[in-house]
Amino acid sequence: xxxxxxxxxxxVEFGFMRHALVASLALAMGCGPIGxxxxxxxxxxxxxxxxxxxxPGAALAFLVSGLSLYAMSLGAFAAALAVxxxxxxxxxxxxxxxxxxxxxxYLIALAAGVMLMSMRGSSVDLMHVLFGSVLAVDxxxxxxVAGTVSMTLLTLALVWRPLVVECFDPGFLRTVGGRGxxxxxxxxxxxxxxxxxxxxxxxxLMAVGLLMLPAIAARFWVRSVTxxxxxxxxxxxxxxxxxxxxxxxxxxxxxxxxxxLAGAVYxxxxxxxxxxxxxxRFFPPKRHRxx
Numbered sequence: 001x002x003x004x005x006x007x008x009x010x011x012v013e014f015g016f017m018r019h020a021l022v023a024s025l026a027l028a029m030g031c032g033p034i035g036x037x038x039x040x041x042x043x044x045x046x047x048x049x050x051x052x053x054x055x056p057g058a059a060l061a062f063l064v065s066g067l068s069l070y071a072m073s074l075g076a077f078a079a080a081l082a083v084x085x086x087x088x089x090x091x092x093x094x095x096x097x098x099x100x101x102x103x104x105x106y107l108i109a110l111a112a113g114v115m116l117m118s119m120r121g122s123s124v125d126l127m128h129v130l131f132g133s134v135l136a137v138d139x140x141x142x143x144x145v146a147g148t149v150s151m152t153l154l155t156l157a158l159v160w161r162p163l164v165v166e167c168f169d170p171g172f173l174r175t176v177g178g179r180g181x182x183x184x185x186x187x188x189x190x191x192x193x194x195x196x197x198x199x200x201x202x203x204x205l206m207a208v209g210l211l212m213l214p215a216i217a218a219r220f221w222v223r224s225v226t227x228x229x230x231x232x233x234x235x236x237x238x239x240x241x242x243x244x245x246x247x248x249x250x251x252x253x254x255x256x257x258x259x260x261l262a263g264a265v266y267x268x269x270x271x272x273x274x275x276x277x278x279x280x281r282f283f284p285p286k287r288h289r290x291x
Contacts, residue, residue, distance in 0.1 A: 010248045017244065020134045020254065023145050023201045024240025027210060030149040030194045032233025033156055035215030036225065037187060040167040044212055045099060049106035050188075051195050051208035053083035055113025058199070063116060069140050073196050076204075080192040083109055113204075134201040134244070134254045141200045148197040152190050163187060164225050202255045209259035210236055217266040220273025235265055 010017045038047045057079025058072045065071035087101035137145075156163070166183045198207030214235035218228045243258030250257075272279045 006249070007245065010245065016135050016137075017248065019137045019139075019142060020201075020244055021241065023134060023137045023142055024210075024244065024258065025237050026142075026145050026149045027194075027198050027201065028214075028233050028236035028240055030152045030197070031211045031236045032214065032231075033160075033229040034152065034191055034194050035211045035236075036218070036229040036232050037163060037167060038191070038212065039215045039219060039228075040164075040225065041187075043099075044216070046102050047191065047195075047212055048208050049087075049102040050080050050084065050191060051199075051204050051211075052106045052113075053080040053109040054192075054195060054199050054204050055079070056109045056116060057082075057113075058204070059113040059116035063119065069144065069200065073144060073200065076199055077192055077196045079109060079113075080195065081189070084188045084192065133203075134258070135247075137201050144200060145197045148193050152194055155186070155190060159183065159186065202258070206255040206259050209262060210239065213259065213262035213266050214239060217262075217269040217273075220269035220275055220277045223275065236262065239265060 011021050035047070038044055054076035057075035057077065059075075060079075061068065061071040061075030083102070083105045087098060087105050090096055090101040091098040162183050163186075166187075194211065195207050198210060201207075202210060215228070215232040217235055218231040222228055222231050239262035240258050243261045244254060246252060246261065247254040247257040270277055274280060
């Protein structure tokens with residue numbers, strides 16, 4: 001088998017592989033900056049909680065409309081936003097920390113979603129919602145993913161600076177009239193939107209993997225925030241492309257292949273990255289003395 005047949009032929013020959021590749025590359029463009037902001041805000045586990053919070057809304061929409069793309073997307077979006085609002089409200093009105101509130105509500109949401117799916121759906125339907133199938137992405141799902149990512153990038157282009165400032169010094173942003181609270185809420189909306197888009201291709205449990213792993217891995221290589229976002233998008237795109245090839249040639253599930261490849265990139269970065277990796281800790285670069 002030639003290199004061309006290995007790397008390109010599957011996408012030339014099969015339409016479903018092209019759809020999956022376009023969806024993966026589009027998701028990578030949105031996942032890079034959103035995942036980077038999550039990491040900088042130390043909200044990585046909140047991203048995981050929000051991904052699980054999609055399930056009850058998607059399950060309820062499934063009970064009403066069946067496997068309707070837009071109904072399940074709208075239901076998932078509403079459920080995740082509801083969890084974000086409830087967790088934020090509990091944090092403001094009590095002494096409980098935000099991560100604990102998110103953990104409590106996402107566990108409730110996950111259990112409720114599985115219960116709803118089991119009331120009418122089969123185990124196949126539940127597996128589809130939880131793990132998705134990027135190889136089953138159709139034109140409608142592609143339009144949803146592309147539209148969500150386009151709106152995300154346009155919004156980030158307009159409010160990137162205050163979002164970054166709010167990550168490092170929210171007090172300063174409030175002092176200069178930057179409306180840090182609104183920035184935080186806007187960021188949560190963007191996060192939920194990208195998780196919903198990823199849910200259509202990778203399912204609720206896998207969507208957060210493509211969002212978080214490349215962003216975490218990127219921190220071992222670059223320092224600037226813009227560089228982090230760009231590298232995270234590149235790593236997510238490579239994980240999507242490589243994962244699809246791995247699933248095609250090895251006969252493996254596509255979603256887990258993509259996320260596992262992103263995990264492998266993270267492990268390599270952890271071991272040999274130039275910044276804060278194990279290599280830099282145990283084998284620091286030698287500093288030359290100036291005579």
